[in-house]
Amino acid sequence: MKITVVGGGNVGTQIAVNCAAKGHPVTMYSSRPDEFRKEPEIVDENDYCILKGSLHKATYDDEEAFSGAELIFVTLPAFCMKEIGERIEQYVSEGAIVCIVPGTGGGECCFRGCIQKGAVLAGLQRVPAIARLVKYGEKVRVTGYKTELKLGTLPAAEAGRCAMIIAGIFDIPCLALNNYLNVTLTPSNPILHTTRLYTLFREDTPDKIYSRIPLFYQEWSMESAEELLACDDELQFVCKKMKEFDLSEVKSLREHYESPTAERMTAKIQSIKAFQGLLTPMVAQNEGFRPDYQSRYFTADFSYGLAILVNVAELCGAEVPHMKKVLEWYYKVSGDQHRFSYADYGIDTYEQFVRFYKFYR
Numbered sequence: 252m253k254i255t256v257v258g259g260g261n262v263g264t265q266i267a268v269n270c271a272a273k274g275h276p277v278t279m280y281s282s283r284p285d286e287f288r289k290e291p292e293i294v295d296e297n298d299y300c301i302l303k304g305s306l307h308k309a310t311y312d313d314e315e316a317f318s319g320a321e322l323i324f325v326t327l328p329a330f331c332m333k334e335i336g337e338r339i340e341q342y343v344s345e346g347a348i349v350c351i352v353p354g355t356g357g358g359e360c361c362f363r364g365c366i367q368k369g370a371v372l373a374g375l376q377r378v379p380a381i382a383r384l385v386k387y388g389e390k391v392r393v394t395g396y397k398t399e400l401k402l403g404t405l406p407a408a409e410a411g412r413c414a415m416i417i418a419g420i421f422d423i424p425c426l427a428l429n430n431y432l433n434v435t436l437t438p439s440n441p442i443l444h445t446t447r448l449y450t451l452f453r454e455d456t457p458d459k460i461y462s463r464i465p466l467f468y469q470e471w472s473m474e475s476a477e478e479l480l481a482c483d484d485e486l487q488f489v490c491k492k493m494k495e496f497d498l499s500e501v502k503s504l505r506e507h508y509e510s511p512t513a514e515r516m517t518a519k520i521q522s523i524k525a526f527q528g529l530l531t532p533m534v535a536q537n538e539g540f541r542p543d544y545q546s547r548y549f550t551a552d553f554s555y556g557l558a559i560l561v562n563v564a565e566l567c568g569a570e571v572p573h574m575k576k577v578l579e580w581y582y583k584v585s586g587d588q589h590r591f592s593y594a595d596y597g598i599d600t601y602e603q604f605v606r607f608y609k610f611y612r
Contacts, residue, residue: 253275253278253319253320254277254320254321254322255277255279255322255323256270256326257324257325257339259283259286259309259387261383261391262326262378263324264382264391265293265379265380266352267279268291268292268293268303269293269302270304270324270420271305271306271307272302272303272304273304277304277306278306278308278310278320279306280310281310282311283387284309284310286387286389287306289305289306290303290306291303291306291388291389291391293390293391294385294392294393295392295393295394309388313341313342314341317338317341319344320342320343320344321346322350323350325339325350325358328550328555332356332555336362336363336364336365337364340362340364343370344370346369348370348371348373350413350417351373352375353374353376353440354374354434355440356551359372359431360593360598371409371413372404373409373413373417374402374403375402375417375434376401376428376500377397377400377401377437377439378397379397379423380393380394380397381393381395381525381526394525398423399425399426400417400418400421400425400426401500402417402426402427403431403434404431407429410427410428410429414426429497430496431608432493432501432608436489436490437501438483438501438560440548440551440552440556441556441557442486443479444548444552445553445577446478446479446577447471447475447479448531448542448548448549449478449580451531452584455542460536460540460541462539464533466528466529466530467526467532468521468526468529469528471520473517475517476517476520477513479516480505480513480516481573482574483503483504485571485572485574486560486571487501487503488571489560489567492567492569493563495605495609544586544587549581550587553581553585554587555589557578558578558590561578562591562593566593568601
């Protein structure tokens with residue numbers, strides 16, 4: 252297949268190598284195309300090369316990247332989705348697949364124009380593995396590959412075909428989901444990251460300086476686990492309230508991490524090998540550190556992650572006090588003015604919401 256990968260970061264580089272290694276002609280769409288070498292590689296935790304693939308080209312030209320592409324992977328943060336959706340829409344071909352990785356963040360709304368032109372929108376519930384760049388355009392370290400991927404599509408009837416393609420690229424079984432909402436409502440980063448940041452910086456003020464940068468996962472606290480489980484339970488309540496949809500694949504984080512209590516959740520997250528060494532997003536300031544409110548952990552996972560979950564709850568009339576508390580805290584301390592809203596896409600009522608997600612079934 253003629254494949255384009257949008258975004259040369261952690262996930263985008265990993266996907267590009269996987270696709271190229273399978274023999275597909277791969278175009279990397281990046282704002283820094285000159286920094287991509289011909290054969291970027293995936294390395295393991297010991298810096299040993301485990302996979303490499305030859306790119307067809309790297310470019311920042313929209314027509315060159317998207318015209319005639321049969322599969323387009325989008326790995327940009329959620330706040331870039333609307334703009335990139337409009338760019339791709341100009342050149343997307345009927346029958347092409349636009350796959351968002353991960354598929355949360357409201358992409359199904361941002362790529363509505365592509366769907367109307369006959370393209371298929373696909374989204375993975377979670378990334379295939381934990382990827383961290385070693386050097387931009389050259390090398391990415393990948394650990395913790397999933398044993399199974401899950402994918403939703405609009406139209407829903409295309410999920411089986413798309414799942415087979417994804418499974419072939421990554422050599423990982425891929426489950427076709429019956430409805431894209433099973434992707435949209437995935438409680439991964441929108442709850443995992445936001446509750447941790449809330450408990451770390453709940454008392455933050457503009458002049459507060461922190462003496463150190465905590466490990467984001469290895470120093471996970473009981474308080475963070477309790478807040479995570481409270482928000483996770485609220486999301487499951489929202490799913491049960493929407494009886495028009497089969498949302499059985501929106502798995503609780505209790506189930507995903509096999510940790511039904513705060514004590515077990517804390518121990519589990521602290522021990523996950525792929526999370527070891529990852530720092531909390533902070534920046535140096537005044538001989539100390541401040542939260543990095545420009546990090547994706549903030550700008551994407553609150554405004555285009557948790558905000559969507561709260562918006563869905565409001566549309567279906569479900570009370571979610573813990574999620575609202577965490578979200579409103581973020582807007583109070585960050586100054587961020589962005590917030591995903593279905594109303595921006597003409598979805599103002601629950602009836603319109605149901606029609607939107609069922610229209611393509």
